[in-house]
Amino acid sequence: MSDTPFGFGLPPEEPENGDEGKKKDPTEGGQSAGGPGSPFGFGPGAGGDNPFAAMFGSMNPNDLGAAFQQLGQMLSYEGGPVNWDMAKQIARQTVSQGAPDGSKDASVGPSERTAVDEALRLADLWLDGVTSMPSGSVSTVAWSRAEWVEASLPAWQQLVDPVAERVGLAMGDVLPEEMQAMAGPLIGMMRSMGGAMFGQQIGQAVGVLAGEVVGSTDIGLPLGPAGKAALLPLNVERFGKDLSVPQDEVRLYLALREAAHQRLFAHVPWLRSHLFGAVEAYARGIKVDTSKLEDVVGQFDPAQPEQLQDALQQGMFQPEDTPEQKASLARLETALALVEGWVDAVVHEAAKSRLTSSDALRETMRRRRASGGPAEQTFATLIGLQLRPRRLRDASRLWASLTDARGLEGRDALWAHPDMLPTAHDLDDPDGFVHHEQADFSELDKMLGEAAKGSSKPAAEDEPKPKPVEGGDDGGDEGTSEGKDGRDL
Structure with a gap:
C-alpha cells in the first residue's frame, strides 16, 4: 500500500518486457485488482469472478474498516472548501513518519525547553538596543513538530480557504446552466471529494513543512498564536547540522x-x-483553469477520486493578467520583503558583535528564504502563490540605510501606517527613498520648530504670517488625501 490515503497519487506501473497483454492474477504481488492508483481496486474488469477481489483487490482485511470509515468521511463531508479535519489527520500522520533526512519527531524534553526559553529571553535583551519596539513575546515555548502542526493550522486555513472556495464555485460553473440541476448530486459529490483532496494535500504539505521550519514565523507570516515566541529544538539542530557553527550560536x-x-x-x-x-x-484575482476542470468533471469517476488530486497537483490556478491583480501581487510581495528585510537588518545589527558566525548564519537564512523547500512549492501549486520575499536583500539594505539616516525611532516610525512604508519602486532606488524621507523629516522638524517658536511669543505682538511651505522640486503631494507619493501598500 502507498503511504498516501487509499493509494492516491501512485505512478502508473510500466509493464515488463514481454508482458504486454498478459493478464495478471489480481492478488499477485500485492497489486490492487483495479490497477495502479485505483482506490480499493474499483474499476471495470477487476478481480475476475471474485466479487470481493473485484471491490477490494488484495487489501488487508484488517485495514478494511478504517478505509471504509475514511471514504465515508470524504463522501459525507459538508463543511467548507477544505476538509480541515482530514488535513490535520494527514499532517500528523506525515509528521509521525519522519522527515526526509530520517529524523523522527519526539516530545520536547525539559532541558530543551530551558535552552529555548533562555535563548529567546536573551535575544529579546539584545534586540532592545537595535529597535525602538519593545518586546512582543508574552511567553516562550519549545514545540515538537506535531505541536507546530496543531498551532499553525488556523493560519493555514485563513490562507488556503479563499482559493479552495474558488475551486468549489468553479465546479458548478463549468457545466451549462440547464445541466447543473441534473448534475447536482455529482457536483455535490465532487465538492465533497474536492474538499477532501485539498485537505489531504494541504495536510501532506503542512506535515512536510513541520520538518523544515524552526519557529512560528519562518515564512514571514505569523502562523502561531499572537505573542507566543516559539522554536522547534529538533529542527534548530537540523538547521545547524552541516554549518560547523556551535549549536548555541x-x-x-x-x-x-x-x-x-x-x-x-x-x-x-x-x-x-x-x-x-x-x-x-x-486569491480573489486568481482564475481557475476551467478547461482542465471541465476535463475532470466530464471524466469524473466516483470510484477514482485521485483524478481530482492529479488536477490539483498539476495546478489549476492562473493569476489574471489585469492591472488590479498585478498591483495586488506587487503589494503582497513588497509587504513580505519589507517584513523580512526589517527582521534581517535588525537581527544582523544585534548579532554582528556578539555571534562570531553571524554573517554565515545570515547568508544561510537568506538563501533558505530565497529558494524555499518542497513544502513551499506544494503550497505554490495549491494556492497559486509563492509565500517568500523576492527582494529581501534590497529591503534589508533600505532599512539599514534608514537606520543611518533617521536613527532607530525614525526608521521604526515608518511602520505607523501602511501608506508610510516604502513601495516596490522605492526598493529599486533605496538611496533615493532614504534621501527623500530625510528631506521630509528635516522639513517637518523645521515646521514644528517654527510653530513652537511662534507660540512662545506674546499674543499681542503683531507679526507677518509665515509663508506656506511649498512642495519639493518634484512637485510632491504632501497634504493631499492620497498620502505621501500616493502610496497605497
Whole structure:
C-alpha cells in the first residue's frame, strides 16, 4: 500500500518486457485488482469472478474498516472548501513518519525547553538596543513538530480557504446552466471529494513543512498564536547540522529572528490583518483553469477520486493578467520583503558583535528564504502563490540605510501606517527613498520648530504670517488625501 490515503497519487506501473497483454492474477504481488492508483481496486474488469477481489483487490482485511470509515468521511463531508479535519489527520500522520533526512519527531524534553526559553529571553535583551519596539513575546515555548502542526493550522486555513472556495464555485460553473440541476448530486459529490483532496494535500504539505521550519514565523507570516515566541529544538539542530557553527550560536541567531518577528507583529497592529488580507485579495484575482476542470468533471469517476488530486497537483490556478491583480501581487510581495528585510537588518545589527558566525548564519537564512523547500512549492501549486520575499536583500539594505539616516525611532516610525512604508519602486532606488524621507523629516522638524517658536511669543505682538511651505522640486503631494507619493501598500 502507498503511504498516501487509499493509494492516491501512485505512478502508473510500466509493464515488463514481454508482458504486454498478459493478464495478471489480481492478488499477485500485492497489486490492487483495479490497477495502479485505483482506490480499493474499483474499476471495470477487476478481480475476475471474485466479487470481493473485484471491490477490494488484495487489501488487508484488517485495514478494511478504517478505509471504509475514511471514504465515508470524504463522501459525507459538508463543511467548507477544505476538509480541515482530514488535513490535520494527514499532517500528523506525515509528521509521525519522519522527515526526509530520517529524523523522527519526539516530545520536547525539559532541558530543551530551558535552552529555548533562555535563548529567546536573551535575544529579546539584545534586540532592545537595535529597535525602538519593545518586546512582543508574552511567553516562550519549545514545540515538537506535531505541536507546530496543531498551532499553525488556523493560519493555514485563513490562507488556503479563499482559493479552495474558488475551486468549489468553479465546479458548478463549468457545466451549462440547464445541466447543473441534473448534475447536482455529482457536483455535490465532487465538492465533497474536492474538499477532501485539498485537505489531504494541504495536510501532506503542512506535515512536510513541520520538518523544515524552526519557529512560528519562518515564512514571514505569523502562523502561531499572537505573542507566543516559539522554536522547534529538533529542527534548530537540523538547521545547524552541516554549518560547523556551535549549536548555541545557531539557537541564539534563530531566536533573534523569532523575537524580532514577534516585536513587529505585536507593535504594528495593522500588519497581521494587512498581510493576510493581501493574500486573500490576491486569491480573489486568481482564475481557475476551467478547461482542465471541465476535463475532470466530464471524466469524473466516483470510484477514482485521485483524478481530482492529479488536477490539483498539476495546478489549476492562473493569476489574471489585469492591472488590479498585478498591483495586488506587487503589494503582497513588497509587504513580505519589507517584513523580512526589517527582521534581517535588525537581527544582523544585534548579532554582528556578539555571534562570531553571524554573517554565515545570515547568508544561510537568506538563501533558505530565497529558494524555499518542497513544502513551499506544494503550497505554490495549491494556492497559486509563492509565500517568500523576492527582494529581501534590497529591503534589508533600505532599512539599514534608514537606520543611518533617521536613527532607530525614525526608521521604526515608518511602520505607523501602511501608506508610510516604502513601495516596490522605492526598493529599486533605496538611496533615493532614504534621501527623500530625510528631506521630509528635516522639513517637518523645521515646521514644528517654527510653530513652537511662534507660540512662545506674546499674543499681542503683531507679526507677518509665515509663508506656506511649498512642495519639493518634484512637485510632491504632501497634504493631499492620497498620502505621501500616493502610496497605497
